[in-house]
Amino acid sequence: DAGVIQSPRHEVTEMGQEVTLRCKPISGHDYLFWYRQTMMRGLELLIYFNNNVPIDDSGMPEDRFSAKMPNASFSTLKIQPSEPRDSAVYFCASNGGSTDTQYFGPGTRLTVL
Amino acid sequence: QKEVEQDPGPLSVPEGAIVSLNCTYSNSAFQYFMWYRQYSRKGPELLMYTYSSGNKEDGRFTAQVDKSSKYISLFIRDSQPSDSATYLCAMKKDYQKVTFGTGTKLQVIP
Numbered sequence: 001d002a003g004v005i006q007s008p009r010h011e012v013t014e015m016g017q018e019v020t021l022r023c024k025p026i027s028g029h030d031y032l033f034w035y036r037q038t039m040m041r042g043l044e045l046l047i048y049f050n051n052n053v054p055i056d057d058s059g060m061p062e063d064r065f066s067a068k069m070p071n072a073s074f075s076t077l078k079i080q081p082s083e084p085r086d087s088a089v090y091f092c093a094s095n096g097g098s099t100d101t102q103y104f105g106p107g108t109r110l111t112v113l
Numbered sequence: 114q115k116e117v118e119q120d121p122g123p124l125s126v127p128e129g130a131i132v133s134l135n136c137t138y139s140n141s142a143f144q145y146f147m148w149y150r151q152y153s154r155k156g157p158e159l160l161m162y163t164y165s166s167g168n169k170e171d172g173r174f175t176a177q178v179d180k181s182s183k184y185i186s187l188f189i190r191d192s193q194p195s196d197s198a199t200y201l202c203a204m205k206k207d208y209q210k211v212t213f214g215t216g217t218k219l220q221v222i223p
Contacts, residue, residue, distance in 0.1 A: 004156075031209055042215030043157070043201065056210060091156055095209070102211065104156030 004105035006092050012111045018080040021108045023092030024073055029103075030096040034067055034077050037089045037107070049075065082112045116140050119202055119214030128223050132189040136202035136214045139183065143204040143212075146178050148187045151199045151216065160200075161187065192221045 005024040013019055025032045033048040047057040052069045060067070064083070069075040079086055089109050093102040119136045126132055134148075145164055149157035161176040163169045169176045177186040185204075189196055202214040 033209075043213040045210060045212075048209060050209070093156075100209070101159050101162065104158065106156050107154075109154075 004092055004094055004103055006105035006108050008108060010109045013082055014113050015083055016081045019082045021077040021090050023075045025094030026103055028097050029094035032075050033093040035091040084112045087112050116212050117214045120217055121215055123218040125220045126192055128221055130192050132192050134187040134200050134217050136185050137183055142206045145205050146185050147203040148176055149201040149203055157201055194221050194223050197221050
């Protein structure tokens with residue numbers, strides 16, 4: 001398996017623009033997680049899905065952030081409008097099947113100018 | 114107060130040294146404890162996973178959990194330059210939500 005796939009790997013945008021991050025989980029995994037990592041706050045869970053249904057979105061910072069999982073092989077995290085304080089590395093992770101180990105993607109490095 | 118506290122380092126050691134990485138936590142409901150390793154510009158990868166108090170060994174790595182003190186440790190024996198990375202402690206209750214420490218950056222100098 002190719003592992004968790006994220007795109008784009010890098011994104012540079014201007015304040016106020018819409019940003020969409022994409023994730024393809026490992027096939028067969030029924031849990032999908034979105035995290036944000038910064039130097040100051042470390043790795044923070046934003047939201048997670050089980051069988052495409054959002055289970056816990058308490059980590060989503062505010063209404064500017066939204067996440068969807070239209071099917072088992074695709075999820076998006078959208079920021080609209082983006083702000084400089086959203087600059088961070090965003091990770092997607094998945095688990096499921098016979099293991100509850102979370103497998104992380106390579107991350108998307110977002111810079112909002 | 115954060116639920117999980119971890120010294121950010123950086124920690125610099127000579128090759129072959131024994132490394133000790135530590136985390137403390139405040140929530141006694143945490144039952145599962147993990148250590149992740151994260152290389153620069155990569156995603157975290159699971160290194161060790163423990164449930165009960167005590168020690169778990171895997172090659173050069175030993176994870177230690179002391180639930181009474183709310184303290185977990187990771188020991189690396191015979192450290193190698195390839196061990197240079199950020200080490201994240203992590204823990205969870207009985208469901209999927211994992212809480213991570215902020216990570217300790219380790220550099221092993223040849």
